[in-house]
């Protein structure tokens with residue numbers, strides 16, 4: 318049979334058509350280097366007569382306009398979305414960023430790739446490198462940032478529908494946001510579970526193990542399973558609460574504030590496109606947004622589709638700043654500047670007291 322195929326001339330066209338398939342893909346790939354995905358997206362939308370714009374609800378498409386929108390009680394269901402950038406000033410390094418130095422002392426473990434540390438299959442085989450890294454990630458004291466307290470203020474004023482975070486550092490909870498207001502999309506260090514018998518452990522228990530340089534082992538009789546923090550590893554599903562809340566929240570949202578994330582990690586990044594077309598979106602980040610995926614077919618992918626600069630812009634505002642500065646400036650524009658400073662001061666003193674520190678709060682900063 319195999320011999321016949323080799324000598325059968327009819328086999329030839331089949332292999333040629335396969336070549337054509339490969340070549341077509343190559344042509345698409347080559348084209349993608351010359352064509353701008355946003356150009357293609359606009360071209361397709363024009364041809365299909367898709368009008369994507371909604372109602373302009375801001376009196377001005379600027380941070381000042383967003384501030385007035387909040388001040389004039391025009392929004393009551395604010396959603397905040399946050400990434401690592403809101404926690405960097407709390408001394409928590411972004412473990413995804415290259416050159417953070419976090420991976421340097423892991424070389425002796427011969428990891429297949431740095432991401433293996435966060436892969437569930439690798440963790441089951443060899444949990445040690447993760448716990449070495451976790452020790453680096455844990456700051457001595459967990460102190461929320463001005464940005465965290467701005468989010469807390471939105472809640473105190475009854476304006477926060479939900480806070481979605483990619484962070485696992487629990488700073489939102491420490492800042493005083495109630496559990497039901499926080500969705501930790503990538504899980505949390507707040508609790509841990511035994512991989513074998515599912516027994517739950519607290520963050521204090523886990524922290525003590527991590528700082529003792531031991532792989533945390535379950536204390537149930539005869540179990541000895543490895544205990545893993547409830548952060549989401551590659552190969553694990555996102556928490557059910559994430560999907561449940563996303564389904565309910567985003568259509569109600571009347572102001573979306575996105576902070577400290579490059580919007581590159583899915584499905585988190587695509588959330589920004591789930592609000593209504595009328596919903597203003599404020600993006601506070603040190604780097605400019607680059608939410609569009611690269612490649613020829615990028616215009617078919619769900620993207621955030623921000624429009625910060627065009628003539629048609631009507632709801633997207635980009636504030637290039639650290640999350641702390643951006644939030645403090647926004648608070649000042651709304652008229653909450655002093656109140657936010659007082660909240661930060663009071664809470665920081667409280668946290669330092671609980672941690673046995675007597676020095677003055679470090680995080681209070683003039684705007």
Ligand SMILES: [Zn+2]
Nearest residue numbers: 511514535540
């Ligand atoms: Zn167990």
